[in-house]
Amino acid sequence: MKLEIKNLSKTYENGIKALNNLNLTINSGMFGLLGPNGAGKSTLMRTIATLQEADQGEITFNGINVLTEKEKLKEVLGYLPQEFGIYPKISAVELLNHIAILKGLSNKKERKELVQFLLNQVNLHNFRNKYVSSFSGGMKQRFGIAMALLGDPKLIIVDEPTAGLDPAERVRFNNLLSEISEDKVVILSTHIVDDVSDLCSDMAIINSGEVILNGKPVNVMSELGGKIWEKIIDKNDFSKYQEDFHIVYSHLNGGKPLIHIFSEENPGNGFNQIEPKLDDVYFMAINSVSN
Amino acid sequence: MFKEVFLFEIKRAFKRPAIYFYWLILFAFAFFLMNIAGGAFKSINMNISGDNVKVNAPGTLDIIFGIFSYIGIFIMVAVVNNIVIKDFKYNTLSILFTSQIKKYQYIFGRFCAAYFINLAIFTAVGIGIFVGTQMPYLKPDLFGDFMWSAYINPYLARIIPNVLLVTSIFFVMSLLLRNVLVNWLSILGLYVLYAISQGIMQAVDTRTLAALLDPFGMAASLVVSTGSSASDMNNEAVSLESVYLYNRILWTCISFAVLALGYFRFKFSYILKPVFNRTEKAKIKTHLEESYGSSEQIEKPKFSLDYSKQSIFKMLKHLVSFELKGLTKNIYFILISIVSVVFLIVSSKAIGEIYGTDTYPVTYHVIDILGGSMSLFIYIIIILFSGEMIWRDRDLKMSEISNSLPTPSWITMASKMITLALAVAMLLFVLIGFGISYQLLDGFYNIKISQYFTSIFGMQYIQYLLFIVLAFFVQIAINNKYFAYVAMIIYMVWHSQFADLIIQHNLFIFRGAPNWSFSDIDGYGYSVLPYWVFTIYWTFFAGIMVVLSNLLWNNHKENAIGKRIHILKNRITKQTRNSLVVMLALFVLTGSFIYYNTNILNDFERSYSKEKQQVEYERLYKKYERVNQPKITDIKINGDIYPDKGKLQVKGEYWLKNSTDKSIDSLHIVQNEYIKSVHFGSESKLVHENNDLDYYIYQLEKPLIPNDSVQMFFEFISEPKGFTNAGIKSIVHKNGTFFDSNYFPSIGYNSGAEIFSNKVREKHDLVKKQVAMTREDEFGRNHNFISHCADFVTFEAIISTKKNQIALAPGDLVKKWEENNRLYFHYKMPIPMINYFSILSAEYEVKEELWTNPATGKEIELAVYHDADHDFNLESFLNSAKVSLEYYSENLAPFKYNHLKIVEFPRYAQFAQSFPGMIPFSESIGFVADLRDLKDGSDTTSVDYPFFFTAHEIAHQWWAHQVVAADVEGSQMLMESITHYCAMKVLEKEYGKEAAKLFVRDETLTYLNSRKNEPYEERALSKVADYQSWLYYQKGGVLLKALDAYLGDDKLMNVMSELVHEFAFKQEPYVTTLDFLNLLEKETPDSLKYYTNDIFNKITFYDNDVREASYTRNDDLEYFVTAKIEGEKFYSDGNGKDELADMNDWIEVGIYTKDNEEVYLEKIKLANGENEYQFKLDKKPAKIVLDPYYRVMDKDYQREKFDVKKVKE
Secondary structure, three states: OEEEEEEEEEEOOOOOEEEEEEEEEEEOEEEEEEOOOOOOHHHHHHHHOOOOOOOEEEEEEOOEEOOOOHHHHHOOEEEEOOOOOOOOOOEHHHHHHHHHHHOOOOOHHHHHHHHHHHHHHOOOHHHOOOEHHHOOHHHHHHHHHHHHHOOOOOEEEEEOOOOOOOHHHHHHHHHHHHHHOOOOEEEEEEOOHHHHHHHOOEEEEEEOOEEEEEEOHHHHHHHOOOOEEEEEOOHHHHHHHHHHOEEEEEEEEOOEEEEEEEOOOOOOOOOEEOOOOHHHHHHHHHHHHHO | OHHHHHHHHHHHHHHOHHHHHHHHHHHHHHHHHHHHHOOOOOOOOOOOOOOOOOOOOHHHHHHHHHHHHHHOHHHHHHHHHHHHHHHHHHOHHHHHHOOOOOHHHHHHHHHHHHHHHHHHHHHHHHHHHHHHHOOOOOOHHHOOOOOHHHHHHHHHHHHHHHHHHHHHHHHHHHHHHOOOHHHHHHHHHHHHHHHHHHHHOOOHHHHHHHHHHOOOOHHHHHHHOOOOOHHHHHHOOOOOOHHHHHHHHHHHHHHHHHHHHHHHHOOHHHHHOOHHHOOOOOOOOOOHHHHOHHHOOOOOOOOOOOOOHHHHHHHHHHHHHHHHHHHHHOHHHHHHHHHHHHHHHHHHHOOOOEOOEOEOOOHHHHHHHHHOHHHHHHHHHHHHHHHHHHHHHHHOOOHHHHHOOOOOHHHHHHHHHHHHHHHHHHHHHHHHHHHHHHHHHOOOOOOOHHHHHHHHHHHHHHHHHHHHHHHHHHHHHHOOHHHHHHHHHHHHHHHHHHHHHHOOOHHHOOOOOOOOOOEOOOEOOOOHHHHHHHHHHHHHHHHHHHHHHHHHOOOOOOOOHHHHHHHHHHHOOHHHHHHHHHHHHHHHHHHHHHHHHHHHHOOOOOHHHHHHHHHHHHHHHHHHOOOOOOEEEEEEEEEEEEOOOOEEEEEEEEEEEOOOOOOEEEEEEEOOOOEEEEEEOOOEEEEEEEOOOOEEEEEEEEEEOOOOEEEEEEEEEEOOOOOEOOEOOOOOOOOOEEEEHHHOOEEOOOHHHOOOOHHHHHHOOOOOOOOOOOOOOHHHHOOEOOOOOEEEEEEEEEEEEEOOOEEEOOOEEEEEEEEOOEEEEEEEOOOOEEOOOEEEEEOOEEEEEEEEOOOOOOEEEEEEEEOOOOOOOHHHHHHHHHHHHHHHHHHOOOOOOOEEEEEEEOOOOOOEOOEOOEEEEEHHHHHOEOOHHHHOOOOOOOOOHHHHHHHHHHHOOOEOOOEOEEOOOOHHHHHHHHHHHHHHHHHHHHHHHHHHHHHHHHHHHHHHHHHHHOOOOOOOHHHOOOOOHHHHHHHHHHHHHHHHHHHOOOHHHHHHHHHHHHHEOOOOOOEOHHHHHHHHHHHOOHHHHHHHHHHHHOOEEEOOEEEEEEEEEOOOOOEEEEEEEEEOEEEEOOOOOEEEEOOEEEEEEEEEOOOOOEEEEEEEEEEEEEEEEEEEEOOOOOEEEEOOOOOOOEOOOOOOEEEOEEOOO
8 A cells, every 4th residue: 555646746826836846655554744834735635635736747546546536546535634614503423424425335234333433433422413513623623534534545634633722632633543544544744743753654744845854753863863962042142052053943941942953973062962853853854955 | 993994895805806897797788788779780679768769868877777776786795795704704804903993983884895896886887888878880869968967867866875775785684694695685575675566566556655665766766757758768867756756765764774773783792703603502522531432442343335326326315315405404595485485475466467457366377477577586596506505515614525525526516406406396386385375365266286387397497407507507617606696697687688689599599499388278389399399409508518517516626727627628538528429419409400490491580681671671662552553342261270280271362443543454462471372363464573572563464444353362371380489380279279361462562561660760771751641641541540452341251170169250150060070160241341350260168148239129149259267257248248339339320240259369469359240359358357356346446357348349340340540640549549438438337437537547647658668759649640559549548538528418429429420331531530520629619629629639738736725614514615726738749848838728626525525526727827716515625636537638647635624713
């Protein structure tokens, strides 16, 4: 089970180049797609989900030409878009049933069982007769996963599912995701780095429509092993450090900037060596391109 | 802050293309309207008002602006929606102004912006009209001088208030309910009010109500401008006065009231809340423990995915029921359905009302409403909900999910189309249900349920289906909901108003087909087949549209045209290509079949080529108009009617006599396509032959010397060949054949075939038409008004028809026999008659009675030949026949024939006509009149019009069949005004003074309303031309009735009687109005000479008003009324220009008590200006009315009741 993207390009009418000769191979398992806002993640997701056209390139999934055999791909596709609405005044079980029919579950009994199963799986069984439009954000996302899982999807695309969820809901959602990736290609597009490190066996970082890094989180992190150093500094000294060191990223820690720097050797100067995190990889990759 | 809100909206709107798009639409419509009316296209004639009214006359522009102000409503919906709804959606304003803004700034700022934008768009109408009228290629003489007022007044009186009303309703409704659909409901509400007011405007009693009820003020302006003439329209727009002014004030107040409602009901917090989740209850919160509950691992159940045909069919079925559930639960769908039911009930009440009398709700009437005004509701539902359904997933942001499902896209689209089709069908079922209930509640039990289904589902429904396909195609192709709505409205306006005029051939008008109709007598006649052939043709076209819609179906996020075409190309599979090819082939095939029928088997002529033929006819043959020709003296007809085949075969025989004093060697015969051969009893040869114009000249070997005769034989065959663009062309009907002698050859040039409109004549460089010969014209005096080619003729006809039908023609039935399984009828006129006859054939029930002339003791057979179902008013017909015959026989002369038959014919034509002893009468005017309320006395404001029409037609047995007018000006006064007058006398005799007054009032109104359509010039009654029906029926009848009252003592009847005795059966010269006026002169006292002159030789109007009226009482209980009355008299010229005239005229005054008892009715002498009068009464007066019985023409058709007040001492 393999999704292959070759030389994919897409330019919008307003001149924005969303995908720029992008190549990527994705194997089964949970695949994390990281990138800043506007990197082209959603365009890529929608193109894979057959909702958008590419200017050039090709996408194949298990022998299906995604760009031309759209209907065939849809048979094995589960898609949870970044933002979605729900018909008003329809209950969870009714809507799942509706989607299930449209996904080809024509046997009534089987359909009913699967809907029940999925409702259990996403833990919405108790709310099955409530209007979906009254669900909270997390419940709605979980419901969305249930919709995506209906049928027998081999390719599941989940576009920024945890954006806007509170931490508890995010955990719940990720738990759910982690359960479903068996013998399927699951693409999780996100800008939350931790989601990828928590869940994904494979990942890529894209920016400006190009893949700038591709690998297993463990591997890409270990490549930086021993080369990331951190230090809490004074706000006023930031520019000085910026000149002297290769700052990977900085964030506030107790009100003061905590900077991570990349250095092959011990920079001294009170820096402590740390285990590289995916954040470091991410920022290294993003910045190296933009620099 | 108000300014900021206002400017914010304005700027935002002007940045969007929509506003310019809408502006251009209105501009284009206005521009082209002026161009078409201004003669830009030689082949298209269009008149907005009468021929004498200039295209840019203030009165015309006023109407055009008015129409634009209510058709433009659809654009206003889009504008207001953009400001109110889209803002709610994106919450733009709340982000900008949340903290400081005040409610009034928010509401009025945005309202003013919406109003401003709408007005800005409506500038397109004025500019479009102006630019349109300035085009150099237009005919300058169709236009008058430019007048600023012609533009400013309609903006002030119509556009500005109407846009205010519509904007405020839309604005407030969508502000409070936050749903665009509510605006469509408002549109329907406004249109229903408009339609109702247009309907009830026809009746005098409800005119004021109608004027106030119409939200757009159209009815009000028509009421105010009653009686206005072409000249008035050329000079000014409808003046803003009386009910029109009140209407404008009323609806402007309503606009403000609506705004106030919006202001007070609007809660400011609305804008801070997310709008489209308003219906949601509090969000459900999950408890922590629940979210980790999935630990109990159950096996994923086994299932199978199925994309087989059955499964796809299941998907479709499911989607249809899913969509249908959504649609039928939609509150706006329900509300629109309710409004349409209410409208059905209201308009059922008003069906077929004539002179205030209802018509029975026979099934075809109810169906006519369902297919007529009701269809607008259904079209609106289709336009609206096609957009709603197509855009729903995208509007709800659900589309990315639904588009990623493996359901084939055609299923999604098909399910929506099917749903809409089912919803329309359901609504039609409901409407049928209400139609039937209405019939039952009205006490009408002869309900034809099968006819409901055949007419609505067998004939109409397919039109809705085609419309659904179009609506979907437009929505999908345009890919913008509101632009698509506007495009569909443009289509509807085009289809209903312009397509037939401009395109003409149904082969090129989507959904175009020959009309079908239903008559209780004839059923659907021959109309089903051609209707369906055309409809099937368009169904194939719709099939192509469906395939294209599917290819264009937007189930992705690409909106750029290039990408969509790319996707479309990718989607073309072998299957779609095949289906397109098959559909196209079938479309072309049926199209060719239609073309073969309409253009090869039959002639299709565009109206312009017909026009050119008329021109040619006049150019070539006008010179023969007065060439000496013999006249027909004897007619023998031998005809066979084959109702099942639509075939009519006639052999005819004329005797032609030279009644001139010179010999005649060439005969000018006008034929038509059905005449197969003509030959003469003596040697002749064809010296001129024009097959296109059917003009033939035969030269006799031996010239016809004076007083000599020659026989002429002709053969006539009419049988439909296939069908034409207008359906199957057949003289014969399956049941209910009715045709007249105009189909048979005539002699000499026929000026009736000339182009009538001077506007059109000018285009072809023809001189102005002479609409009537003068009374001094000898040629005119020697020919009668009905036929130039004969005086009185003998007539004999043998007609055969299908065995179960009865064939009728004028004359006594000499013999009737059966032969070859057909029935033969031999009719023969006992005395000569004018050269005009008709032949009928249908299955009839016959109701017979005998009437004996009390004076002579002669027995006359009376009979009504009617459809078995139409036995409602037979008594009324027969009673009218008896009363009329008795009255006319006594007052005019004896009835000349042995029988009087009233014969029903199908409602393809709507009139009654009089032939010697036989009166064909349309099923729609009288046979189904509902006289129940009138007969039981509960309705005192309507007229028994079957009775009246019968009396009118019977009067023609004297006026036209005994006394025949010359073909000169004024002839129709003798033929129709006198007939109308006679019938009114009979009506008055039977139903009393009040009934006659009601009738006169209605006729007065009709005359006043018709004046502005005068295409040439209004003529004085004694010189009336034969097209001026509103003069010779309505005005003539009213004035003769008035003269009767002025002369008193049946003096006028005596004049009529003298006229009959002197001129009955007189020919060459025939009688003219001069003869009548001579006789009248002798009976008219000198004091009334001015009056007869005014009514016969001039166009006279009064404007008399009571200014003050009061009374005192003396001790003997006598009352003295003092009244100040102002008199004004005008003479109007042919264009309707009024000139003040001196007066010292007799005007009737009526005084009434509180209980409406007439205590005084006398004529007073009224001079110009204010006059004071005293009247002595013995009962307490309450009201004073000038001219209560309509004895003079006053443009104020309501005879105002003026209060008589008691003088305070």
